[in-house]
Amino acid sequence: MMLADARTLCPQICVVPSDPAGDLDFLEKLAIWAQQWGPWSALDPPDGLLVDITAVAHLFGGEGRLLADTRAGFARRGLSVRVAAAPTAGAAWALAHHGPQESTLTAQDDAIARLSGLPVAALRLDDDVLTVLRRLGLKRLGDMTGIGRDAIMRRFRNRRSPAANPLVRMDQLLGRVPEPLLPVVPQQIPLVQRRLAEPIRHRSLLDQVMRDLAADMARLLEGSGQGARRMELGLWRVDGEVVVRTLELSAATRGADHICRLFAARLDDVDAGFGIETIRLRASWAEPLALSQGDIEAAAENHGTSLSACIDRLSVRLGASAIQRPVPHASHIPERAQRWQPPMEPEPTSQGELAFHLRPLKLLDKAERIAVLYATPDGYPRSFRWRGMVHEVVRVEGPERIAPEWWRERSTVRLRDYYRIEDAEGCRYWIYRHGIIGDRRGGVPDWYLQGLCA
């Protein structure tokens, strides 16, 4: 029904936009809250919860009392629920959705007899399967057991998924085949905070609070055997502004000194205004980090920092993009044969590195154009002018021809003829002629200097 039609029928209708993500989030929180009735719970989106109450019911005085307590608990939160308890998840779902309120099925009961009156929709099937069953005249669960199992199996023989095959659902309902479920596991984000009696305005006090927080955080992380990879520091000011500083670490760590030192560089530009009243430190990404014994000798502990700590400090001051390492890339074009990636990441796997002829030690970011005296069309370079200086070429090796990557580039890209040269002073360079006369991809070829050899 369109909203306009609904408003015509009922003018005082209250309209709220649908929020599936919010609903799912609420359901997750509800699943964790519902673990007060059992140690293990799972989601049944969009609107169901499953709680494992194995060996729990006697704590509440039996299944009946447990269900009543559950209903009362939800009613206190303003939610109306239908609850049921059964030996299998499928049976409990069927009873909760289509059975009487607060019905209980125990292992001693005859499940087939109790459930035979329920409609086939209680099997958690897809709509098209329900349509098929309705057309076949199978309306109740009892009807399914009435006709032969072989007939239904023939009808649905190529349906593998449980939601499309009523026999699988029937077996799950009766506990003949297992039904794996995904539990909801609550995860605590390590968080420490200080609410200060007096708003602070000075850096020395902020550093002191920061040290306390880092020590608390280290203790918290150590208790759970974790190390932080990303940390967020929130500073709540008196006037309601929030200053947030985020820190990324190259390896899991929980060293209080290290965290303090990294944040100290990020706190220089914080404007305290009328004062900061609440400081909160949160490790939004934590990784397992085993406990390790501190060094026995104090001297060994003082001996230098680890590589990850060094990279952390550098990236806090210089930016994460300033620290990189070269990795190979499968290409013959020299500037494409090398890529840059963050230093602690593993090298990309490849079937094998390309074996190149001698390559220069250093490559210019952008090949610089040079004026070259050479015998056309493809003779050796005799001398060239680069950055305002003329170099006589004494030794040449080449050309090493590198063709353009035709599968990637346009057809007008020219080939390159590379020469390793040495000038009269002994400086060694790597230059190339871009194209060749008569290749019909441009005029007279240009020369470029791309690399400086050792």
Add this chain to the structure above:
Amino acid sequence: MRGRLRSSARWQPGIAAAGAIHSEVFAAGHEAGGAALALALALDEAASSERGPLDEASDQRAVLWVQDRASVRLTGRPYRHGLPAHLRHRIIHVIAERAEDVLFALEEGLRCRDLAFVIGELAGNPRALSFTSSRRLSLAAEKHGVPLWLVRVDAAPDLSSARMRWNVRSAPSPAPQWNGAAPGMACWHSELFRSRSHAPGEWILRDDTVALSASSPDAIPFARLTDKAHELTANENDSASLQPATADTVDLARATVGRSMAAL
């Protein structure tokens, strides 16, 4: 440590520079000779230093390579396929915008125990690289035992506390065995003009990818060419021609043992 050093021992490849752990290499900005010699000397020193029985069989520690923006523009970035094969996967490259940031990155690298050595490239004579800050680098390097090779691109030799200071330019290479017209193995005319532990001197250093070898600039057949090239650079580039020492003065010079480098 000083007692182990002979005061005027001549430098030669394969000497592990005990204590001389902060070195500077002066080079022109139109060649890669500075970085190449720094790398060759660092590898030579790492190969010749004494290894304890419990050390790793092959050194897999990373190498920090810090450059400022100007030196990247002048001489480019290190190229993985041109580096020695055992070093390719170990390079960590840092680009800093200002000289202060270069010094910060160098000092952080020197404090790190997981680094084999640190190479820095700094263009010109920035105000931040004062004698104080270079002394800071020396102390950090000596405290943590991480060698520092600072390449000074297009710089004049100012006050510094570096234990060894080199002046380098590329030298004509010997002809390769198979193709006489091709450039040969890397070859540098290098001059050790300040050193705490060794007498100053001049050498032609060659890196044949296995080891570093040195010879006197007069002894080899292409020395005449080198001298000519030297005059050429002397005319064009004052920084490369600081105190051109002749063979006689080399032998008479003594290392500056126990004296402050600042006084020189």
